[in-house]
Amino acid sequence: MSKPFFLLPILPLPILLLPLLLRSGAQAQQQPTTTTPTTAAGTTAGAASTPPAVTIPPAAMQMLNPIKPTPEGLAHAKLIYGYDCSMCHGDNGNGHGDLAAQMKLSLDDWTQPSSLQGKPDGELFYIISNGEGAMPAENGRAKTADLWNMVVLIRSFSKH
Ligand code: HEC
16 A cells, blocks of 8 residues: 555656657757758858858948946956966967967967957957857857957057
8 A cells, every 4th residue: 555655756757857858859850950051051162162261240240349348347358368268369469378389379469459450349259259260169158248348358468
């Protein structure tokens, strides 16, 4: 008589797990569909025989920095830069971080004003957010306002 009562609390467990199992199955099914456009885009770029440059959407290029630079915002951006960026781009932005040397990356020297000339804020913001080539994406790790503050910080490296 005590047996069914003992089993009762365990019964809901598989029922609760079922939606989770179904969802991971659905995700696995979606994967081929999401990879198809990437392959198609790659083929198109190859056919046009252009170097595999990251295509930044025009709307992203035109984005204007929505934040007002403040000493606090800049200080916080600098803190994140120290954790996530300086190992490649260097403490002062000269592009000679330890990791960049290890990975044999040749990075722009942001202490030279010419290095970022012709690159609008929107482009820098997009690259910082999404990464580019060997560079990892920063969105999801830092807040949007911090990403914009990093754009301001990077431009400040050439102003001594
Ligand atoms: C693993 C090394 C690495 C790290 C870490 C890294 N970057 Fe980069 N970054 C690169 C490389 C490589 C490029 C050039 C990409 C290309 O042109 O293909 C680049 C390009 C850029 C650019 C575009 C302008 C330019 O000079 O080419 C910006 C802006 C930038 N990085 C900012 C950042 C910020 C901010 C962080 C930290 C959140 C960061 N990067 C972290 C390697 C890195």
